[in-house]
Amino acid sequence: MTVIEIDGLHKNYRAATAVDGVSLRVRKGEIFGIAGPNGAGKTTVVECASGLRRPDGGTVRVLGLDPHTDRRELLQRIGTQLQEAALPDAITVGEALRMYASFYDDPADWRALMDEWGLTSKKRTAYGRLSGGWKQRLFIALALVGNPEVVFLDELTTSLDPSARRMTWGLIRAMRDRGVTVVLVTHFMDEAEALCDRIAIINRGRVTAMGTPSELTAKGRSHSLEEAYFALTAGGAA
Numbered sequence: 001m002t003v004i005e006i007d008g009l010h011k012n013y014r015a016a017t018a019v020d021g022v023s024l025r026v027r028k029g030e031i032f033g034i035a036g037p038n039g040a041g042k043t044t045v046v047e048c049a050s051g052l053r054r055p056d057g058g059t060v061r062v063l064g065l066d067p068h069t070d071r072r073e074l075l076q077r078i079g080t081q082l083q084e085a086a087l088p089d090a091i092t093v094g095e096a097l098r099m100y101a102s103f104y105d106d107p108a109d110w111r112a113l114m115d116e117w118g119l120t121s122k123k124r125t126a127y128g129r130l131s132g133g134w135k136q137r138l139f140i141a142l143a144l145v146g147n148p149e150v151v152f153l154d155e156l157t158t159s160l161d162p163s164a165r166r167m168t169w170g171l172i173r174a175m176r177d178r179g180v181t182v183v184l185v186t187h188f189m190d191e192a193e194a195l196c197d198r199i200a201i202i203n204r205g206r207v208t209a210m211g212t213p214s215e216l217t218a219k220g221r222s223h224s225l226e227e228a229y230f231a232l233t234a235g236g237a238a
C-alpha cells in the first residue's frame with residue numbers, strides 16, 4: 001500500500017528553483033531515505049509532504065490527503081521531528097510530552113511512551129540540560145505522541161556522537177517495527193544503508209536515482225552505497 005504519492009513536485013523560492021519535478025512513492029511500513037548534497041531540495045520535499053510549505057506545481061498525497069487543503073486532518077495522523085529551537089530550555093521532559101499529547105484528538109499514553117523510550121528517569125530534567133542523544137530520544141517520543149501513521153525525520157542524527165547515532169538507529173527501527181512508515185532525510189550513507197528499505201537520491205531538485213541500497217550500489221557501478229552516492233550525484237553540491 002502506498003502512503004505517500006508525490007508527482008511532478010515543483011517549488012520555487014523567489015526566482016530560485018528548489019524542487020524541480022520530484023516524483024516518488026513511499027510504501028506503508030518502510031523506512032524511506034532521502035539523500036543528496038546540501039541545498040538539493042530534500043527538506044523542501046519533506047516540508048511540502050508534511051503541509052509546512054505549499055507546492056508551486058505537481059501533486060502530493062499523504063495517506064490519501066492533500067497536505068495543504070487537508071492539513072488539520074493530516075497533522076493528526078503524521079509526526080514530524082522538532083528542530084532544536086522548538087522547545088524552551090526550561091520545559092521538562094514530562095511537561096513537553098504532556099503538552100504535545102494535548103495537541104492530538106487521540107494521543108498515545110504519554111507516560112507509557114516516556115517509559116517505552118527510556119525517558120522516565122529524565123521526566124523532571126529540563127530540556128536545556130539534556131545531552132544531544134537524550135534530546136533526540138525526546139524528539140522521537142514527541143514525534144510519536146500523536147500515534148502517527150507516518151513520521152518525518154530530517155537529519156535526526158547529524159549532531160550525534162557515534163554511539164548516540166547507533167542508539168538512535170535502534171529507536172528508528174523500533175518505530176518501523178510498530179508499523180509506522182518513516183521518511184528519513186540523511187547525509188550519512190552508512191545510516192541509509194543500515195536503516196532504509198529504499199532511498200531516493202535528490203540532486204539539484206530532481207530525483208537522480210531511487211531504489212534499495214543494493215540496487216543503488218549496482219546502479220552506481222560501485223562496491224558501497226557511499227561510492228555509488230558520489231557517482232550518482234557526481235559529487236557536487238546543488
Ligand SMILES: Nc1ncnc2c1ncn2[C@@H]1O[C@H](COP(=O)(O)OP(=O)(O)OP(=O)(O)O)[C@@H](O)[C@H]1O
Nearest residue numbers: 013016017018036037038039040041042043044045
Ligand atoms: N525559505 C527559503 N527561502 C529561500 N530559499 C530557500 C529557503 N529554503 C530553502 N531555500 C533554498 O532552496 C534550496 C533547497 O533547500 P533545501 O533546504 O530543501 O535543501 P536540502 O537538500 O534539505 O539541503 P541541506 O542538506 O543543506 O539541508 C537551497 O538552494 C536553499 O538555499
